[in-house]
Amino acid sequence: MIQIKTAHEVELMRASGLVTAGALRAVKAAVAPGVTTGELDAIAEDHIRSHGAVPNFLGYHGFTGTICASINDEVVHGIPDPDRVLAEGDNISIDCGAILQGWHSDSAITVTVGTASPEDAALLEVTERSMWAGLARAIAGGRLTDISHAVEESITAHEHPYGIVDHYGGHGIGTEMHQDPHVLNYGRPGRGPKLVPGLVLAIEPMVTIGDPATVELEDGWTVVTKDHSRAAHFEHSVAITPEGPWVLTAEDGGLAGLAPFGVTARS
16 A cells, blocks of 8 residues: 655654664764674664664564665675674665654665775766666656656666666655555656655665676575675655655755756755
8 A cells, every 4th residue: 555645744754864864874984994784783773763763674574783784796685793894895785764753764875995996986876876867756747667767767878787686676665664666676657656745755776787686695684696796775765745856865855966857856
């Protein structure tokens, strides 16, 4: 069932989104060689709880972390580990979410530890831009797959044949972290549910340098590329409003990220 929020409920989701944004900012600032993913997890949890919220990943179907910490060929759902140490040149995807006053938020970034290689820098740029391309299509009156198509078109516009991970994708979000509809990162435009004010979606492209085929590890969570090529993952939660997209997990509401697409965000 697709949940449509009132204007007041979207405001509450914005407050939750800002908590998640702050947690990701704090974790990103701590990323460095020698830091463990367990330490990053503790930073995120402390930020979320200190702002009166609770982590929505922790305990979710038994998950043991506040963040998902996925490194290099790990696409999503990597489990934080106090013994796993970051090294120079690693790419780490940090996925995080919070619940505030019963409302969920969900966002992810991928960062390089130290200096990125040209190949990694390009992968991260392509993935993040594809997310913003999708967010720019979160406009009332459109259709769900307008978002999917925009993400795909942005990725496939590049000469390098980047892979778009199948099965995993975005989702509705509200009083639960995962709600209908599922948002694929590819597809023909003009299909699926109508985009209406009050619909809130998490848009999250996952892109690989090589083959996009994945496999889940024996831990029951971590998803890796079969060919061990590197992956990147970016995500924002966005509300569809009469004034345009409102990126609830971006501290500026999405103004900077949407501007290159000629879209005015609600701040």
